[in-house]
Amino acid sequence: MKRVIIIIVVIVAALGAIAYVLSNNKKKNEAKTAFIAEGGGAVAVRVATVEKKVVDLDFVANGNFAPKQELNFLSENAGRVTAIYVDEGARVSKGQVLARVDAEIINTDRETAQATLQNAQRDEARYQSSYETGGVTQQQLDQAKLATRNAKLRLQASQRKVSDANIKSPINGIINKRYIEVGAFVNTQGTQLFEIVDVSKLKLKVNVNESQVANLKIGDNIEIKSSIFPDEKFSGKVTFIAAKADATLNFPIEVEVSNNTKNSLRAGMYGTAVFNFPKQAPSILVPRTSFVGSVSSNQVFVYDKSNNTSKVRKVVTGRILGDNVEILDGLKEGETVITSGQINLAEGTAVSIVK
Missing domain, CATH: 1.10.287.470 (Helix hairpin bin)
Structure with missing residues (x-):
């Protein structure tokens, strides 16, 4: 009996789901019919005016600071550690003796x-x-x-x-970790001795999209901000731009950042790179939805006001700027492009603008 009740409940739930889908589809079809009906027999479309606008290329990107230099220092000789001259957190210079192995x-x-x-x-x-x-x-x-x-x-x-019995620091930096104690035996296979980190300069790693990376080059000076030190000013320089996008279609960028005299910034903190660009000349922009199929088609429909029809127009595109696309040739300021309904259009199709 219990099994029969469960089967009945499942059947009722399935019928309810089917009824909901059919009802939803009916509403969508009615909306489409009403949209077309507004055109009074012509194809109903939406339009946008071709305008010249000043392009703002400025943007910000967040990332994490990483040390420019970090080294896991390994032993080169076998022997027993007889002395250690530095502790964790100590600042060391290149060539400074850190420890000594029995020689x-x-x-x-x-x-x-x-x-x-x-x-x-x-x-x-x-x-x-x-x-x-x-x-x-x-x-x-x-x-x-x-x-x-x-x-x-x-x-x-x-x-x-x-x-080499005197273990010397190969770089300037700070002893982040010490892995040995006096009396410990190290071998020639590479016993880990110290982790040394240099934070006098750091790398801020961020990701940018294709339209942003197109305006960057190696050596660009970048303003850097830290939410931990809002009153401090830091500067950086672009040192790496990936030649290939990652799995998310973004491009990894590295900005070398000079720390302050107190080395306030630490590896692992969050940072913000502020990319500022010179003011751009006004450009002709149209909505990205204006294109037939996709931007790569280089084809749009223009609204002919004289006889309320659509005209196919070939254009030359420039940069993709968010929801807009730069037009280098093929359109003039003040013309009207069709932004929806292109699937039903051909050369000379009668159209009606829906607001």
Whole structure:
């Protein structure tokens, strides 16, 4: 019994949904019929006057600040950490010693390489002397010279490792994280030591659409605002413009921003890029809906006031500016373009304007 009731309820709900859809479609058809009827037998259309307007290209875009430089600093030598000279939050300079790794094994390798070089140099001197008296061949002398060069290279590599026992900062910045403690063992496979971030300059990453990116170029100066520091003034410069749109058909842009002397801005904060452009000369604009099919068709219908008919007009389009399109050629100021009803029009079709 319960199952029968459920089936009946489902059937009633389905019939109700069908009735609602049919009623809604009937209302839409009646509205279309009324719209056409207003034309008095002609095709009812809506129109817009072709006007010259000043194009405002200014816009703003929001994004997040990212550090211009950040580095996850890894170990290059194996050993035990014997000293750490900086804490998290410390400001460091390029070349400053941050920590030291026990260099006992490294020093031993250097001493061995030094002894090997000295022996190779003595052997080369003996071979050179013997060669001059005919005691050895040219090949034996060349092998002695090669052994000396190889020993020099091994010594240089060992000396580099000794120098690397003092872990130095490769950039200017702030120690954002420290991953080691005194007594910890690091290996040559790249133990993470420090995360260093430079916020003296940051990158503001924003996205712009196709009409906006067309007016940008590398090196443009941009005003930057921060809601956290509304009284502070920041400036930036466009350093990157994507050559390809992303999945949302927007173009990623990067603006390099100079921080203030207090480094108030921090990576991860929100920022606003204000793009200001010189005042533009007035341009002929028409609604985007004026085009037959799409803007790429370069075809519109013009309303002929003398006999209330439609005329096909080929035009040359410029920039797409929101809901309007710039017309470079094909229309004159004061003419009237048809903005709706084009699907029912042809050359010379009688039309009636619906307000």
